Amino acid sequence: MAEIALHLYDPRRGEPAFQIVDFGDELDLARPQKSNCFTLIWIQSGRGSFWADLSQHPFQEQDLLFFVPYQTLKFEPAVPLRGHRIQFHANFFCIETHHEEVGCNGVLFNDLWGVPVVRANTDFQRELAGLVTCMQRELEEAGLAHTEVLVSYLKILLVRASRLKLDQQAIAWEPQGKRPVVVDELRELVEANYRVLHKPSDYAALLCLTPKALARIVNTHFHTTPTELIRERIMREAKWQLLHTLTPVKQIAHDLGFDDVFYFSRLFKRAVGYSPTFFREYETEIRSGRNLSISRRDPSIPP
Numbered sequence: 001m002a003e004i005a006l007h008l009y010d011p012r013r014g015e016p017a018f019q020i021v022d023f024g025d026e027l028d029l030a031r032p033q034k035s036n037c038f039t040l041i042w043i044q045s046g047r048g049s050f051w052a053d054l055s056q057h058p059f060q061e062q063d064l065l066f067f068v069p070y071q072t073l074k075f076e077p078a079v080p081l082r083g084h085r086i087q088f089h090a091n092f093f094c095i096e097t098h099h100e101e102v103g104c105n106g107v108l109f110n111d112l113w114g115v116p117v118v119r120a121n122t123d124f125q126r127e128l129a130g131l132v133t134c135m136q137r138e139l140e141e142a143g144l145a146h147t148e149v150l151v152s153y154l155k156i157l158l159v160r161a162s163r164l165k166l167d168q169q170a171i172a173w174e175p176q177g178k179r180p181v182v183v184d185e186l187r188e189l190v191e192a193n194y195r196v197l198h199k200p201s202d203y204a205a206l207l208c209l210t211p212k213a214l215a216r217i218v219n220t221h222f223h224t225t226p227t228e229l230i231r232e233r234i235m236r237e238a239k240w241q242l243l244h245t246l247t248p249v250k251q252i253a254h255d256l257g258f259d260d261v262f263y264f265s266r267l268f269k270r271a272v273g274y275s276p277t278f279f280r281e282y283e284t285e286i287r288s289g290r291n292l293s294i295s296r297r298d299p300s301i302p303p
Contacts, residue, residue, distance in 0.1 A: 003032075004032045004033060004034050004072060004273070005028075005031050005032065005033040005034070006033075006034055006035075006273070007033065007034070007035040007037075008035065008036050008282075009035065009036055009037055009087075009089045009091075009286070010286055011091060011286055012286065017088060017089040017091045017092035018086075018087070018088040018089075018092045018093075018139075018150055018154075019086075019087055019088075019139075020084055020085070020086050020132065020135055020136055020139065021084070021085045021087075022082075022083075022084055023081065023082065023083060023084070023085055024080070024081070024082045029073075029075040029077070029081060030074070030075050030076065030077065031074070032051075032072055032073065032074040033072070033073050033074070034070060034071065034072050034073070034273055035069065035070075035087065036069045036070055036089065036283065037069055037087040037088055037089045038066075038067070038068060038069060038087065038088055038089075038090075038093075038095060038109060039066070039067040039073070039085065039086070039087050040064060040065070040066055040067075040085070040086040040087075040108075040157075041064070041065040041067075041083060041084070041085050041086075042063075042064050042065075042083045042084045042085075042086075042120070042128065042132070043059055043060070043061060043062065043063045043064075043065070043081060043082075043083045044061065044062070044082050044083040044084070045061050045080075045081065045082045045083070046060075046061060046077055046078075046079050046080055046081035046082060046083070047059060047060040047061060047077070047078050047079060048075060048076050048077035048078040048079070048081070049075075049076045049078075050065065050073065050074065050075045050076065051072070051073065051074040051075075051076075052067060052071055052072075052073060052116060053071055053072050053228070053232070053271070054224060054225070054228045055222065055223050055224035055228065056223055056224075057115055057116070057117060057223050059117060062119065062120045062125060063117050063118070063119055063120070064117065064118040064119075064120055064128075064161060065116055065117055066108040066109055066111075066116045066117075066118070066161075067109075067116065068109050068110055069089075069090075070239070070272045070273060070274075070279075072273070084132055086132075086135075086154075088154065090283075090287060090291065091286065091287055091290075092147070092150075092151070093151055093154055093155075094291075095109050095110075096240075096244075102155050102158045102159050102162065103159065103162050104158040104159070104161070104162045107162045107165055107166060108158060108161055108162055108165060110236060112229070112232055112233055112236065113187050113222070114165075114169065115223070118161050118164055118165045118168065119164075119168060120164075121164070124160060124161075124164055127160060128157065128160075131153050131156060131157050134153050135150055135153045135154070138150055138153070179221075180217070180221075182207060182209070182217060183217065183221050185207060186203060186207065186214075186217070186218075189203055189206055189207070190203065190229070190230060190233055191233070194230060194233045194234055194237070194256075195234075195237075195255065195256050195257050196257050197230075197257075198230060198231075198234070198257060199230075200214055200215070200225075200226035200227055200230065203226065203230075204226075211226075214226055231267070231271065232271075234256055234257075234267075235267075235268065235271045235272065237256060238252060238256060238264075238268055238276070239272070239279070241255075242276055242279055242280040243279075243280065243283055243284075243291050244291055244292060245292070246292065249261060249264075249265070249276045249277060249280075252264075252276070253265075264276075
């Protein structure tokens with residue numbers, strides 16, 4: 001893979017915690033990139049596929065794509081792309097602490113068991129265009145209660161997108177019965193055992209499947225491998241613990257089933273791009289410690 005372009009938001013450099021970029025040929029989305037912001041990309045024209053870490057998904061015109069901080073993104077456009085990229089750091093709006101307000105954590109973001117794509121229908125396209133225009137105008141004018149106005153627009157966007165995605169999931173899965181029972185069984189097994197069972201063969205045995213059969217199911221429904229699916233669930237919990245608790249790295253590794261803290265640290269750095277210690281210290285410093293004061297929120301997608 002080509003060298004990753006790193007864009008870490010840092011308020012100490014005077015960087016904004018919220019920004020909108022109109023992209024086209026001038027923005028190189030084909031180069032692998034990583035940031036510590038939540039990212040929403042609205043494809044207004046174009047099609048192709050994108051990589052979110054090691055998972056590949058197709059996209060087309062009027063798709064909204066959602067990515068979490070420290071996730072590696074790479075686009076493979078079939079035709080030139082145009083649209084908007086919205087990025088915001090937890091300093092601006094934290095998905096985890098405001099989960100109850102907008103309900104998008106586990107639906108739009110941190111959805112381990114779904115595809116990070118929402119198809120914008122005609123009504124939502126008009127609403128989305130209006131919201132983006134309002135946010136761009138507010139960024140230019142920066143008037144009274146500037147941040148509060150931007151957060152309000154962002155909340156509306158996330159709530160509307162969450163509702164639309166849930167509707168689209170219900171249509172895709174339930175009426176036609178396309179979702180095999182084994183998919184939900186796998187989800188329940190991983191959620192219950194990811195701290196102790198790390199090998200795909202363990203889950204294949206519990207499901208009475210061969211490892212190859214499990215790999216085909218995971219590839220078909222999640223566009224990734226069983227190994228990556230399990231590892232992503234482990235890393236999501238590791239990031240939460242590092243961000244929102246003071247639990248030592250060694251203890252976090254042990255709680256997640258790793259006796260060797262150095263092996264855990266290597267896996268974390270491979271997945272996130274930084275060591276557990278740097279990840280915790282950097283984000284805690286730029287958030288002024290606010291990340292350590294929240295109560296526990298289960299990041300799993302709601303039933």
